Amino acid sequence: MFAGASAAGANWIGRGAADFADGNGFARGLRFPNAFLSRGFTLPHAPANNVRMTRLTVYLSLLLAATAAYSDGLSLEAESVVPLPIPISNNAVVTVSNGERQFVISFAGLGNGRGHDDVLAKTFIHEPGGTAWREAAPLPPGEGRLAATAVGSGGLAYVFGGYTVAADGSEASTPWVHAFDPETGKYTRRQDMPVPVDDTVAIGYEDRYIFLISGWHDLGNVNLTQRYDTHTDSWVQATPLPGRAVFGHAGGIVGGRIIFCDGVSVRPYANRPRDFVASGACFAGTIDAEDSRRIDWRVIDSHPGRPRYRMAAAGLAARNAVLFIGGSENPYNYDGIGYDGEPSEPVADALLYDLTSNTWREISGRAPATMDHRGLVRAGDRWLVVGGMLAKQNVTARVTAYSLR
16 A cells, blocks of 8 residues: 555545646646536536646657658558447456456446436447457446446456546546356455546556556546556555546556557646546556566657547557557547537548657558547457447447558
């Protein structure tokens, strides 16, 4: 457990709040008027020229404009495969391998109605090559949640956090961690997150460690990197982020190098309440081979175009790159309506960050526009987007398999 932190649930404030302030200088123990505690509150639209969060990222965006991204002839082929039993969005997804068997698993998420009553705790499992998904026991404790995340390690799926939605629309980050065995269909409770987060990026490393990078905790974003050890069922704090904390970002890992981008940060003002604004910042983190708590975080160029929210992303070891698919350029509440009050729409293209050349590539192809994702998962030699939202905030059961050519 971290110094100054407790394993309490969604109402944790903490004596060490100053140590865990988000990137805007907000300590999580600082209370705001009730109207502004939920991400569901409609906030003023941030002007486009205010999207970049810092002078540094503004400089990088200008630098990127002078260095065009390229596609190098790459294309992304998309094919619809066996759909989910029901439409689901904002679900935690993961692939788990156990010997010769491979399982694609979907946890929790949002159903077709996009309201409070449509927040799910369902678990669905699919074995690539099969003709259907099968339903397993619901994600404990049986209460629906959104923005959870999952990582496979040692033949098990580890599911972290997410947030619940009450009838009045209020949201609470959950501390829960469970290991799920897809062969037996059983869940095992693991050590709670020291600081519960949702809408985080979860990264697996060496088939043992899982890093939770930034994310939202009840009242605001946190800049923490929390490392979970699946062997010892224990947590430590890794190197925190040097930039502003975000939620709804996306990323992946190749070897010991993490890449993540975008999401939403909190902007404070002197004369009015805070805003939620899109972040165009991207970071690379190199994990120390001798002490994986230590991560060398560095700013990298922002990708081409506007920042995106809730993309699907994963590291592609064979290409030494991280692939990002879809997302929305207008950050939104869980129902797909933007924080600016406008309906959000998905984007259809893909982006690739090449770790060899440290450059971005824009990937051509005829992929469907899609958003509201919690991961991009491998199935054989293809990558799956499982569920999500299509145009006009339509929650979908579609599962799309992507191949990079």
